[in-house]
Amino acid sequence: MxxxxxxxxxxxxxxxxxxxxxxxxxxxxxxxxxxxxxxxxxxxxxxxxxxxxxxxxxxxxxxxxxxxxxxxxxxxxxxxxxxxxxxxxxxxxxDGRTVCGIGLEISADYLGLIALDLGGEVVAEHRAALDVRAEGADAVLDRAAATIRTVRRTLKARGTRLVAITVAAPGVIQRDSGVVSYAPNIDWRDVDVLGGLRARLGRICPPLQLENDAKLGAIAEYLVASAADIQDLIYVTGETGVGGGIISDGRLLRGSAGFAGEIGHMRLQPDGERCACGRRGCFETLVGLNALLDHAAAPDDPVRDATVDLEERLAELKRRADAGDPATRAALDTITEDLGLGLAALADILNPRAIVLGGYFAFFGEYLVDRVQLELSARVMAPDAGGCTVLASTLGFSAAARGGASLSLDHVYRDPAGVLSAAGR
Amino acid sequence: MxxxxxxxxxxxxxxxxxxxxxxxxxxxxxxxxxxxxxxxxxxxxxxxxxxxxxxxxxxxxxxxxxxxxxxxxxxxxxxxxxxxxxxxxxxxxxDGRTVCGIGLEISADYLGLIALDLGGEVVAEHRAALDVRAEGADAVLDRAAATIRTVRRTLKARGTRLVAITVAAPGVIQRDSGVVSYAPNIDWRDVDVLGGLRARLGRICPPLQLENDAKLGAIAEYLVASAADIQDLIYVTGETGVGGGIISDGRLLRGSAGFAGEIGHMRLQPDGERCACGRRGCFETLVGLNALLDHAAAPDDPVRDATVDLEERLAELKRRADAGDPATRAALDTITEDLGLGLAALADILNPRAIVLGGYFAFFGEYLVDRVQLELSARVMAPDAGGCTVLASTLGFSAAARGGASLSLDHVYRDPAGVLSAAGR
Structure with missing residues (x-):
């Protein structure tokens, strides 16, 4: 047996x-x-x-x-x-230094790619600021295909076999058909991402799969956390949208149709701000990137210019916070409280061992982590927040692409001969 | 293999x-x-x-x-x-007609017991109205021990071997120590339920385990739903408290310390009613049994008399609703809307195939189920409520005890020889 x-x-x-x-x-x-x-x-x-x-x-x-x-x-x-x-x-x-998987992330604010070999080493990485909503799906898929072509040439030159590409996208996605059904933050509806990439890449297209960005981020964080024997975690990513990925007892929780983890739209304020989804008072309206920017910066502040790389803009905000700028500090206070409120609901429902804060939350980890932990201790029903620890992601904005690359490699671990015969030995 | x-x-x-x-x-x-x-x-x-x-x-x-x-x-x-x-x-x-497991439920409003044989047939059943908060833990454990003794005699007389008793209790429980840590609705803190029962039952005490009532209800509902190949469900029970049990991909979701499923304390209204837990605006304050009673009946209305069997009181309210009583109908309208709000958050987070309404919600199923389904379709991010169907439990108030009996029998399925040698062949 x-x-x-x-x-x-x-x-x-x-x-x-x-x-x-x-x-x-x-x-x-x-x-x-x-x-x-x-x-x-x-x-x-x-x-x-x-x-x-x-x-x-x-x-x-x-x-x-x-x-x-x-x-x-x-x-x-x-x-x-x-x-x-x-x-x-x-x-x-x-061994597996000659085998790699790719994760490609389509975010509201950038396009990112990571290629990992079987040992988990990065063999290629790429990121470019991109206002995905403004560019539109066709232009974004053009850019994505061009990036894949470039990386593929590099991999070929060094003799690395590419086994699969996992595309990370925000919102509600259909894994079977490879379609982004509904991603309000980039204004995509029924965009056939995998079909579009296959058409652009043609004959050289490797196996493709699509998964929600936060679920892939959760996988990447789990690969880090499982070293400390953490088997239950929630990854919560703060970007324009707020996404969640749930690992329960060492397994990614997908739900019956793959839609689990849509934590950004819990209604936390009955008459709150209007959300991109059309409802009011969603968690995302309280703690998404735009909430931080609204609280911290005037409309014409350059930190709100979506054509500038997100990390540069966040670095500027961080400088202001470090310098004690009252508007930035007050914005972070408000985000802390609202984040505690939403995460307490998640901790009551799921009792994770850890909540890992990703995206911009991780960027402001020193301002958020300890205080959000206190909010959890005060709000969660189980004693001592049910044993839940709040952590800042150490993967930065690469978590989703990294998780995608790991999921691409997972095929090798499940069917090594089948996958490598398809990739060309 | x-x-x-x-x-x-x-x-x-x-x-x-x-x-x-x-x-x-x-x-x-x-x-x-x-x-x-x-x-x-x-x-x-x-x-x-x-x-x-x-x-x-x-x-x-x-x-x-x-x-x-x-x-x-x-x-x-x-x-x-x-x-x-x-x-x-x-x-x-x-076979297994001569082997049984017991589930014993301590609810805010009653004490219930079910014994199931290995084929799932009921071999003993018992339920008595009990105001658990008013009686206090010692008196309740006295009653529970007396009930177990009576049922045990009956089982012995018919030659049925009892393998284990699973005790269902509300609130936050510690499985390892058998202690109810915190159950605000019955005002219990750190009550050693299993220790108390062992002391009362003495030498004849069978193996005991403790589990949260809603988790056991979810197990009972899953055993029904899995016949229709439903592998992801949330059981939501409306009693004095509102509890949840989550089955994900065919497994009970316990969380890292066993506290998962505390759905009654999601904060849905920032300045709502004070909850038994001390916070304001919890889901439970909006849709718990007391919310229904507050909406539907004056303080001196006999349907609010906790010494009367809960089902009798609910039957009276149901008669009023059927007769078109405006206060009762309006109360159910309010409950419907608030239930939809909380369940939509759960469906966004967990993407279940089914949400099974238990406790008093099931009693008013014909008023709640279809309309809550509409609320979900309007509120859940994924199209068509993510494929989630709202169902009324058919197990009534016996779900937790029934799930407890099934979990008791689960020991037989995992280690038949070990369990039956302990139970005396």
Whole structure:
């Protein structure tokens, strides 16, 4: 019987394995993934240990490992010092420096791309300010396709195989069809993102998938937090919109149709400001980027110029806060209180071990984190905020693209042979 | 390798299996549970099919089945008509009419008990009106212990083995210690429920566990809904308090410390009514039983007399609504709107396939369900309320006790030999 690897810290990012079938070839593909995930999550180990951990026969493991080595995903390391008698067995460890996955983020304010190799190292990165709402979908997809072409050439030149691209987009998305159904902050409705990219990239198009940006951010944060054995977290990202991604017991919570995590539209004020979604008093109207800018800056203040890179504008606001500018400080006070209110509702409902603040919230982490933690302690029903710790993301605005790249690589862990044969060995 | 039984509809109620150990005895106990769950979820089948479904050798299955038959959990049924050649093999099916689990609910308004056998049939049921806040914890635990003693005698007389009792309580509970930490609606703080029951029951005390009432209600509703392949649901119960239980992808969502589901204290109105928790404008102040009563009845109206059985009082209110009484109808209109507001937030966050209304909400299902569904369609960000259907519970006020009994029986499915040896074969 298969060992329950969850106890060994195996991560489940919610991707799909090889097609289900009862035949031997399918079982072999599944087992290749099993061995690869074991080496990722439990670390380097000799063949005998892999056999013990998976419950598979030693001879099967020998064959599986040989195939993984041939695929360039595993390599032999040092001889194991297990104190046993006989010939010392060599440990096996992840390789995969020649395999990468891409995450491409379409944000309201920028276009970002990250390529990660199987070891999690960044092999390409790109970000450009872009007023997505003003440019319109066609122009944005043109830019995205051009960026992918450039990065693809770089990867090809260094012999790296690209297995998949995961596109991160805000709002309500349809994973099956690759369509952004409704993203009020960029004013997109029923935009066929994956179809549009495929048409632009043509024959060279790698496998594409679409996922909500905050869900991908949550995956990226979980890969960081799980090192501290945090299995329940909520990633809350403050950009023009406010998105949420929920990891529950080590799994991404998608909901029945993939729409879970729309936390920006909890109504927190019955007669509050009008939201981009048409309703009033949504969480997003209270703590979204525009709320901060409205509180902190006059309409003609250059920090509100959407053609300037968002991080530059936030850096300017941060300088003002550090210098004690009353308007900026008061804006952050208001954001703190409203953030505490919304996050307390989430903590009551989901009882996360951590809430990770991303986007602009992380930028102002030193002003927000400790005070939001106090708000939670005061507002959450369970004692001591239910054990929930507020953290600032350390991934900056790259979280969604990074999570997308990880999800792209997840295919390799689930079906190494199938994915790499498609990517061209 | 083990077949992935989730595809066959195997339910995971979140209980614990036998103690983890790598030895053969522990593996055998795990496999007994595996076979038993397969028969429950995938239906009667011959030994050869069980071997194929579990991936275990035929000889192992023969031994495991023999032990399950001896334990009284499985019986031989009809000969299988599988069209194969040779001796026809007999199908095996669940038995378990002589094994039962108990759920005992401590509600603000009553004490309820249900005993279910392994086939899910009710073998004992009990409910009594009780003003738990007024009586105080000691008197309530006296009553609970007396009820358990009576039911235990009945079960013993008919030869039924009791495997465990799960106690359902409102508010924030500590599963590990068996303590109700904070239940504002019954004014309990740090009440050692399991310790109190053990002291009263003494030597005859069966294994006890404590769980939040709404979580157990969600388990009971999931066992109904999963027949329609609903794997994501939220159970929302309207009593004095408003509780929530979340099933996500077929699993009970407990959160990192077991406190998930505290939906009654989302702040929906900044300057609303004072809540029992000390804050203002909580969801519970808008749609809890007292909100309905406040809207619908004068302070001296007999429907507000907590010493009268809750169902009688609700039946009277229902008669008034059916007769077109303006105050009752207006009260239900207000409840409808506020319920829609809170449930829309939950649907945005969790994207459930179904929201099941329990407690008094179910009692007024014909007034609430369709209109709350409309509110959701208008308020939820995802199109068509994200595919979420509003349903009235068909389990009435017994949902928590029923879910508790199911969770008690879950131990049998996880470790049949261990549990029944403890219960006395």
């Amino acid at each position: 298969k060992a329950d690897l969850r106890g060994a810290g195996v991560r489940d990012l919610g991707g799909d394995g090889p097609p289900r079938a009862g035949d031997r070839a399918s079982l072999r593909r599944t087992n290749l993934g099993l061995v690869l995930r074991l080496l990722r999550d439990a670390g380097p180990r000799p063949r005998t240990q892999i056999a013990a951990d998976t419950g598979l026969p030693k001879a099967t493991i020998t064959n599986l490992v040989a195939e993984l080595v041939e695929l360039g995903l595993v390599r032999e390391g040092d001889a194991a010092r297990d104190g046993g008698v006989g010939r010392p067995s060599r440990t096996l460890e992840l | 083990k077949a992935d039984l989730r595809g066959a509809g195997v339910r995971d109620l979140g209980g614990d299996g036998p103690p983890r150990a790598g030895d053969r005895a522990s593996l055998r106990r795990t496999n007994l549970g595996l076979v038993l769950r397969l028969l429950r979820d995938a239906g009667p089948r011959p030994r050869t099919q069980i071997a194929a479904d579990t991936g275990l050798p035929k000889a192992t299955i023969t031994n495991l089945v023999a032990e399950l038959v001896e334990l009284g959990l499985v019986r031989e049924g009809d000969a299988a008509r599988d069209g194969g050649v040779g001796r026809p093999s007999r199908t095996l099916e669940l």
